[in-house]
Amino acid sequence: MKRLYASMALSVISLCAHALDQGEESLEGAPSAQFDYRAYAVTWQPTFCLLNPTTAGCDKPKNVFNTHGIWPYYKSTDQSANRHPSFCTKSVGCDQAGAVCELTDKDQKQAQAYPDFSEMVTESPESLMKHEWKKHGTCYGTSQIQYFEDFVNLRSVVKYNQAFNQYQGKSLGLDNLKSLFPANTSFRCANHKGKQYLFEVFFLIDRQGQPYTEDRNLQIGEKCQSKEIHIPMV
Template sequence: MNYKAAWMAMGWVLACMVAQAAPREQRPAGDFDFYVLSLSWSPTFCLTHPDNEQCSGKGYGFVLHGLWPQYAKGGWPASCDPQSRLSAQDLAKGALIFPTRALLKHEWTKHGTCSGLDASRYLEATDAALGAVQIPQQLQPFDAPAYLQARDIENLFRQSNPAMGDHSVAVICKGKVLSEVRVCLSKELRFAGCPRSVKTQCRDGDIRIPLQR
């Protein structure tokens, strides 16, 4: 191979590497396909964050993690306006639905700013989404660790939410411990089928549901 051909080949390889490394173009705020409502099982979070404000003996079970705009083909917009700040009124409103102020601020910056809504309307949408999902009685805080399979947790949510479709909920684990439940919602906050990018991520067999802290 002569030098000219070698340089051309190297240039082609570098161009391919750059193309692969380039992030997918992010759509404008508000231009997304559906929401994921993420509900975190607080006791699992507290196993690794015992000093967090969320874990100070409040006895939480499921808590709001966030309401996330998503793309149907996978991925999501993030931090569409990182300089946006919550007003004192928004902080007070958000404190009623998020377990900590730090999480509220993080979720607004990373996800809320991509919703196409101002902070007040985004918090109202988040509150409405949270209120639309009934937590199964069997998954309320309890007195002893529980062991269930992921499909059992999915079924409990569907039984407690009759309008929820067969593919509207996903269970997320850390190892063999319950971490989150994610519910897919339309932009109008109705239950929606989750695409392949939102799926249960747990090992086969029983998973542990730790006690509240």
């Protein structure tokens, strides 16, 4: 596997062409379907709307975790806690094997019509879907339709203690937050006006959709600090 990653690093179209988080390594143009595990990403909608109040759906947000996407990942290293392919080539979901393809209008509409899909994504998700497919879906190793159907098919991995509901509108410590979620999770926070908010939770799963706990170092986005974390509610 190390030899594979080394060859991929030499063949990527561009590395760090997009702004990266601290500790992030994005292998752009990597071959599709070559990764170690996946992160099923969900966003706490009240926090998203606090940060993006004019976005569609934020006039009447709900106290829910919306599915953001499913992201292929490589195992972390001592130097990088966030290693992933992006904008992949040779995807079975593309007409041109050597190109990074766009989500087609036909497949987007079909995916949006899939049972329960609209219930777990943000309102008017068209732009999100186009971005998620091009950056992450091309690396997933399936058709465009299957990638988005897995938003629904794998949603059952989103599990947490129902005591989480009691903390909505309140604050809690990082250790307490972690105790409410299974071991295969990673967290992202956001700071707004001097206050730390829970923003996203990432449920790590293997290729079979089972909990993946081998990567303890993964950190996507802003790390939650050991101070009060607020969980807003509407």
